[in-house]
Amino acid sequence: MDKHRNLDCKDIEAITALLSKDGEALNYYKTNGAESVGHAFMIANLLHLHANVSEASLFYRHAFNLHGKSQTEYPLPQSLLQVSLLCLLKAGQPVPEEEIKELEKYAPSYANYIRGILIAWRGGDVKEAMSLIGNAFEGFHSGEEIDALYLEIALKYFPALTAPITDTSYSPIPRHLYMYWDKNPPKEIADNIKYHQELLGEDFTFFNQENAEEWLFEHFGSETLSLFQNTKHPAESADFLRLHVILNNGGWWLDADLRLKSLEQWEMLSRLPKNCRFFITEKFLIHNDFFGTVANDPILANALLTCYVNMLKHHGLYIPYKTGPGVFSRAVSRTVYSSFNHDAPLPSLAIGTAWEMFSIVEEFEVTYKSGGNWHTA
Template sequence: MSDTVTAPQLTSSDLANNQRAIAYFSEHGCNTVGTAFALARILHDDKCVAEASHVYRTAYDLHSEYPDQAPGPHVLLVLRLLCGMMAGQSPAEAELKTLRALSIPFYNYVTGIQAAWIQGDLIKAARIIKNCYEEFDTGSECDRLCLEVMNRLYHAKMENGIADSRISTAQIPRKIYMYRSREASAGVERNFEYHRNFTGLEIRIFNEEEAPEWLYSVCGVDARMLFFSARNASEASNIFRMHAIQQLGGWWLGTDSRIRSEDIFFSRLSQRHSHVFMLNDENGVHNEFFGSVAGSPVIEDALLSIYRNFYLHHDLAIAQKTGSGVLERALNRTFHADFERIRPMPSLITYGNATFHEVIEIASVRD
């Protein structure tokens, strides 16, 4: 690595003919760590992973090795190796050796994913990965890739881990909670009315004025202060939903989400587990629709991440800071604690994106 290298002469083909990447390279070039990293992120985000891997390597080669230059060399190298594996390439031993010298948790992350993807050994992957996601912000790609491994490993155990039906509090209440902001459109109101007509599920809708007073009464002053500190209505809703589900137990439903029918809800989703979560195609958690009992250790962990993010990472993207990211981290910690025999996993089941769309449709709420 060095402070400067010859600026790479990248062609459109080198950039996967990606128009965003081509435009960025034409304007900014790729001769500093910052420009190379930004270019690689564009390619990475647009799923041009082979090309992203190459540009991440360029950013790594440009790095000065000074500790205050961000992102650090270990970050650039781990991204290069992960994108390479996504493109079907095996990590080079020399680069793995270099990564291990830079950061053992990052090395464990890459070699664990390698064990899962290339060797097909999920147990080995879980042993290697451990809790390396703790090195990253909640809701990072690391959370989703680790969750992919553990979700596959625990598939059978989750299906068999039904709650004790003799204990009423062990099963998710047949109650749905929603949140109405001041800016709720006529379409949102129609969605509320649609769900009020359900007969097998009780619906409760909290409005923006009621929510902070409920938080103050039930959860205390810190919860209300957190709610008032939200950057926008979406973040306020994220904060409120976790507190509400943790205290009341039930199902959370986003304002633009619509349960297709009660019959589908009851037939497609387990009514015998204490937690139900849906994962999208990238193994992120759908936080607009999930179910949990009250007093959940999973939701408690998600709340812990929300408070931590507010005090330490206030400018983090909302989805990572208070949304799906905190649930992804909570599930990873839940799986890890069970795998390492720190504490047993609660009754929990996950479903894939196909099931989510079988049960939920995105309602037209704009007008």
């Protein structure tokens, strides 16, 4: 391996220089050093978070070098080496084949994931990239970056998913909008609920914690109600409810901090000839704050399945990964993979851009997000 990919913990001056443009990472290093897997990993994460990906790659590699290589020591060695190589790709630097082969010894699917991203990002064949990546995302928690990177590539292979919709026949998605706020909505949220009640009338249903519990018990039973009551945060409760409501009833979900721009925009949604309509962020994550599907849509059913697995097996997972956009992104990854792998037709799915989404709905200023911890338990 290239000697420049190895960090010397004794060379404090060199490490300090390496971290000089990231004050948070440098302060962490000065306090804790980088001589354990955990500390090296934390420094790498800070660098990665702040888009210092070349330096992050070195610290992930350093954490890997310190690792005992046991499959019971977390983070796992293959996770450290995988993200180190991914950061090299993000930095536009050469990715040593010897390190990919090293990764292959621990996790062949991770190695092929890196090979696939390398091909896709360096102008290679998209079909080959997708073949190599396969369903490697199954080795990661829902919500991790692999789903977004896979979708970015898949949309190049399946451009019909994001193609402009020219057919304006009647939409099979029920013309009904749902929204949730647990209790005591602040004035701006209460005003938004009233706005939609007046705009849509009987085509709008608002849930609070009390009637959401009643609805879940009636339609899904006591076990589902218990899971809802044991959610750790109102954001997780909203995530859990939206999946059940739309899967059972069909229709559209809109978060309480978004609003329809006009009745005309709502009418446009009734002329969308698809069973499932999602929107993506600029970073290829699936929005779960605004979407619509028919009842019993298989993509949404898969998202709900992942939600249940996460709640039962990965209770402490970050909420957006556990029950939020991450489960939607994972469901879309599985859907696209199935069509690609079996050379089968795509399902009735349309994926819109963030620009398209915000031509229909809009954000407004809310106070509850000002604390910065509104989606963490």
